[in-house]
Amino acid sequence: MENIIETMAEQLGAALVILGAALSVGFAGSGSAWGIGIANEAAAGIMTEDPKKFGYALVLLALPGTQGIYGLLVAFIAMSKAGLLGAGGVTVTIWQGLAIGCACLPIAIAGFYTAIWQGKSSAASILLISKRPDQIGKAVILPAMCETYAVFALLMSIMMLTGIKV
Amino acid sequence: MAIAEMQKARIAIHKSISDELLKEIQRLGCCQFIAQTSDSANERDAAAMRSRLRHIDDLLGEVRFASRFIEPYAAKKTGGIAKALGDCEEFSLEQLSELAAEESFMALAAKLRDLEKRLSDAKSGSSRVAGLRAALQPLAGLPYSLDFYSKGTDRLQGSLFSVPAVHAEEFRRAQSGVLGDMAEIYSLPLGEKDSSQLFSVICPREMGEAVSGEAMKFQAAKVDVPPNICRTAREELGKLSAESTEYSSEEASVIEEITESADDVYRTCQYCGDYWGIEKARIESLISGEQTERILVMTFWIPKSKLNEFDNIASRYSDLVEVVPEEPGEGETPPTLLRNKGMSVPVEPLIEMYGTPTYGGIDPTAIVAPFFYAFFGICFGDAGYGLLIAALLTAVLMKKKVTGTLRKFFHILIIGNVCALAFGVLTFSWFGDSITAFSFLGFLKPLQKLQILDPMNDPTTMLFVSLAFGFIQIMAGLFIALRENLKKGDKMAAFADQGGWIVFLCGLVLSGLSSSGAVPLPTGLCTAIAVVGALILIFTQGRSKESFAGKAFSGVISLYNVTSYLGDLLSYSRLLALGLGSAAVGMVINMLANLVSDGLPTIGWIIGLLIFLVGHVFSIAVNLLGAFVHSLRLQYVEFFSKFYEASGEEYSPLSLSTQYVRLKE
Numbered sequence: 001m002e003n004i005i006e007t008m009a010e011q012l013g014a015a016l017v018i019l020g021a022a023l024s025v026g027f028a029g030s031g032s033a034w035g036i037g038i039a040n041e042a043a044a045g046i047m048t049e050d051p052k053k054f055g056y057a058l059v060l061l062a063l064p065g066t067q068g069i070y071g072l073l074v075a076f077i078a079m080s081k082a083g084l085l086g087a088g089g090v091t092v093t094i095w096q097g098l099a100i101g102c103a104c105l106p107i108a109i110a111g112f113y114t115a116i117w118q119g120k121s122s123a124a125s126i127l128l129i130s131k132r133p134d135q136i137g138k139a140v141i142l143p144a145m146c147e148t149y150a151v152f153a154l155l156m157s158i159m160m161l162t163g164i165k166v
Numbered sequence: 167m168a169i170a171e172m173q174k175a176r177i178a179i180h181k182s183i184s185d186e187l188l189k190e191i192q193r194l195g196c197c198q199f200i201a202q203t204s205d206s207a208n209e210r211d212a213a214a215m216r217s218r219l220r221h222i223d224d225l226l227g228e229v230r231f232a233s234r235f236i237e238p239y240a241a242k243k244t245g246g247i248a249k250a251l252g253d254c255e256e257f258s259l260e261q262l263s264e265l266a267a268e269e270s271f272m273a274l275a276a277k278l279r280d281l282e283k284r285l286s287d288a289k290s291g292s293s294r295v296a297g298l299r300a301a302l303q304p305l306a307g308l309p310y311s312l313d314f315y316s317k318g319t320d321r322l323q324g325s326l327f328s329v330p331a332v333h334a335e336e337f338r339r340a341q342s343g344v345l346g347d348m349a350e351i352y353s354l355p356l357g358e359k360d361s362s363q364l365f366s367v368i369c370p371r372e373m374g375e376a377v378s379g380e381a382m383k384f385q386a387a388k389v390d391v392p393p394n395i396c397r398t399a400r401e402e403l404g405k406l407s408a409e410s411t412e413y414s415s416e417e418a419s420v421i422e423e424i425t426e427s428a429d430d431v432y433r434t435c436q437y438c439g440d441y442w443g444i445e446k447a448r449i450e451s452l453i454s455g456e457q458t459e460r461i462l463v464m465t466f467w468i469p470k471s472k473l474n475e476f477d478n479i480a481s482r483y484s485d486l487v488e489v490v491p492e493e494p495g496e497g498e499t500p501p502t503l504l505r506n507k508g509m510s511v512p513v514e515p516l517i518e519m520y521g522t523p524t525y526g527g528i529d530p531t532a533i534v535a536p537f538f539y540a541f542f543g544i545c546f547g548d549a550g551y552g553l554l555i556a557a558l559l560t561a562v563l564m565k566k567k568v569t570g571t572l573r574k575f576f577h578i579l580i581i582g583n584v585c586a587l588a589f590g591v592l593t594f595s596w597f598g599d600s601i602t603a604f605s606f607l608g609f610l611k612p613l614q615k616l617q618i619l620d621p622m623n624d625p626t627t628m629l630f631v632s633l634a635f636g637f638i639q640i641m642a643g644l645f646i647a648l649r650e651n652l653k654k655g656d657k658m659a660a661f662a663d664q665g666g667w668i669v670f671l672c673g674l675v676l677s678g679l680s681s682s683g684a685v686p687l688p689t690g691l692c693t694a695i696a697v698v699g700a701l702i703l704i705f706t707q708g709r710s711k712e713s714f715a716g717k718a719f720s721g722v723i724s725l726y727n728v729t730s731y732l733g734d735l736l737s738y739s740r741l742l743a744l745g746l747g748s749a750a751v752g753m754v755i756n757m758l759a760n761l762v763s764d765g766l767p768t769i770g771w772i773i774g775l776l777i778f779l780v781g782h783v784f785s786i787a788v789n790l791l792g793a794f795v796h797s798l799r800l801q802y803v804e805f806f807s808k809f810y811e812a813s814g815e816e817y818s819p820l821s822l823s824t825q826y827v828r829l830k831e
Binding site: 059062063065066069070072073076077080085137138140141144145147148151152154155158159162 | 520622629740747750795
């Protein structure tokens, strides 16, 4: 019994870090894919009318992709913080691991939802440029409004991670 | 903050020189004509002008048809981007007018229409033949002429049935039972993949109904034979395949004919389109004028700075032209032309993208420019990336004749990237942390001496810097609005709406800073400042209300707006987030490259190098877009909401504007 508790104390911290990293990559990435998928439908639609809009459409449908990158980023920072990358050993306690895992949550949750809504905004913007390609500047700005909150989540995740003393 | 001053003027031109003079004005490119609302006194001339415009429109319609038709076959396509990058031909207006010869173009267009007809005939013929072949293919094994089945003879009629293979035997037996010796049933050979069997039944006409009735019982479908086909299916198929070859060779020969001259035709279309576009703009301006028997009277806007040049031209025709300056009518606003200097100029398109500034109002370009460049630099935030992109774009600018808005865009990116370089130096971010990550780059370590900020390990300081930028910009916005109110003479609004907020916000920030010890001021004094600001707001914000209670309530409630200022301020924390983002993505790429090159023997460093190159290119693309969009958003949403009115009309003078070729000066 004592043996089990000892093993848990040694390894649970790292497992919690991995859980956090997995959530941040998994959810933010899924949200991005979902958002891009929504934007893709609109992009494919306008390209049936005018294939030359591909370039503009690509810029717009790439916008919801950033949340996935933010998620990946936080996961990397979390794992490197816990020493899970590279040759050095794992150095976190259970509580530090739990804290790191929790610090991943803002980007996991906000990344997921903002990417989907940003995808919807991108789709609307894609329809806008199908009629008014000269308005590409405004069309890019609108979906960025949703991304703001993913940026804030990323900021908080990173600040929490830097705040945890390991 | 400069909006060019406009002058309204009226010009009376003798008709003998109207076209010539308008050409000169178009070349000068600074007069925006105002359409007249009243009917022309000389309807005959006006109608002639309108029919000239219609003629040009028809020509442009032909140009559009021709270029759309020929474009897929042209190998060398030059569009707007190629022109902006300077990859286009250069002509004088006279040369262009010779190239755009109407007669030869109309002959060309007629030839293209003919080719288009031949091509579409060949295509539709070929698809008709393909359809027939597909219909006749299953009947290839039938030894009888097909007109048996479409028309029949006086006494006999033939029918074809497609019967599911499982019912085939029963069908044959049943039909034989009904018809006996009076009919002939023939089953076509069953193909390997066929799930149904084809039967030919030839019988006397009076028994036709009995045959159909019997067929229904076995889910047999009647197969129709296309009319006007007399011979056997095999013979018909042979004939059709010959026809199909004919159609495809016709199609190929037409396409070859088109492709041969496609490049020349495409270029001709561009010349004609550009030249007639210029003509059209001029005629539209002419139509905007009022016509009398001999005189054409037009009104227009012109920037005051261009008046001299305009007078020079007009004075050449001194006896036949009269120019009179006019006062703008009531409710008439001149168009807005932005006129900035130095590094502000490139930002003009970004301002116009939000909306054209109101004439007589504020042009925010000069204030937006430094903030935008700085924000872009912080968000992109890497010295390596900044240096690379700035160098690349400078090389493009030096090598190519980049013109128009694209040139301004390049300038924005170059200046922004120089800021990114500067910020990257201050935060010691060179392609992420590559200098510390890769041991062979150790000789660059002295660069670390220039580091004064470390957002990765100490984000709080950088957050403070970001918010400070935000506070400065929001204050700048409020001060601009205050100055505008003073200019308009609305001292109350300046004092209350902006002054109150400036005092209140400054007080709040100062008391926060002094209580944390960052500012050597007594906290009480700072709080007092905030209270004074709050009192100003409470006493003034309800001033439009009638009753005392309404005034008091609106005044107190107005303090709640502090949340919107807080939101705006916090929004600037994205500067830190995006800067951290670029640095961290770079760091992750370097970490991966290191892991691979250390982990794999011999070829590890090659894969590591690949990861480094591809990864950083990707990171640049993503972060460049993010830095641009978010820096712009801060201007549009947080900054402009404080003061900016964009209800102006864009200045679009009559000029020599072309889409594909460049005109010599």
